[in-house]
């Protein structure tokens with residue numbers, strides 16, 4: 001299987017993704033659960049066969065499975081830890097689904113198998129995005145629906161700002177390759193349109209404006225610390241960096257009462 005640095009660093013354990021999902025649940029300004037918003041982009045009949053590529057811990061796959069009681073929900077993920085976590089969640093909630101470890105670049109399913117294929121917040125990790133889109137298209141039935149959620153082009157600029165400012169406080173240059181969350185420039189609501197159009201012909205973009213509002217620094221620091229490539233390998237430096245980021249965030253909270261991080265996101269929706 002072809003891999004990327006991000007898959008190795010970010011998804012060997014499900015802990016980082018769990019922290020990020022929990023942070024979105026607790027500190028998002030928009031209170032409607034993300035899964036409800038995203039899944040409202042389709043009118044579910046209840047008998048669809050659905051594939052969730054890069055399903056992670058099942059944040060979308062489990063709610064999808066509940067919407068297709070007479071169909072089939074299948075998740076695929078590159079990471080063994082994610083597949084196990086998703087399986088455990090499904091068992092705990094008594095939800096039936098199919099799960100397999102595999103790559104978006106070679107989906108282990110015959111052509112025209114699924115009514116809906118989703119690939120949410122994952123295409124920016126895939127080394128060959130057009131190949132993954134071609135695979136999603138291949139396994140969709142004619143007229144099948146493709147949904148790909150991703151970040152807006154300029155997501156979480158405040159993370160960049162405090163990160164840069166923290167390095168400046170330490171008197172160090174911020175390294176060029178630090179910003180793990182910048183991975184989404186590879187596939188965001190702007191840059192993702194052309195490769196999807198090339199495969200599906202037409203695509204629409206549905207935007208979801210949202211922000212984190214952090215009343216204290218702690219939950220932000222927990223989120224920040226999961227962005228593996230944001231923090232340096234050297235643990236002493238990482239500790240100093242986190243302390244400097246805390247100072248930056250606390251200064252904003254002292255001035256404005258809240259540390260806000262804008263996080264525009266949304267989804268592409270296309271038909272085969």
Ligand SMILES: C[S@@+](CC[C@H](N)C(=O)[O-])C[C@H]1O[C@@H](n2cnc3c(N)ncnc32)[C@H](O)[C@@H]1O
Pocket residue numbers: 007011017053054055056057058059060076077078079082102103104105119120121122125126127
């Ligand atoms: C940010 S998580 C998103 C999880 C889920 N789709 C969600 O929205 O909650 C990205 C997931 O994509 C998976 N992934 C990354 N590259 C992949 C690939 N080439 N094939 C399959 N899964 C991949 C990772 O292991 C991780 O679970």
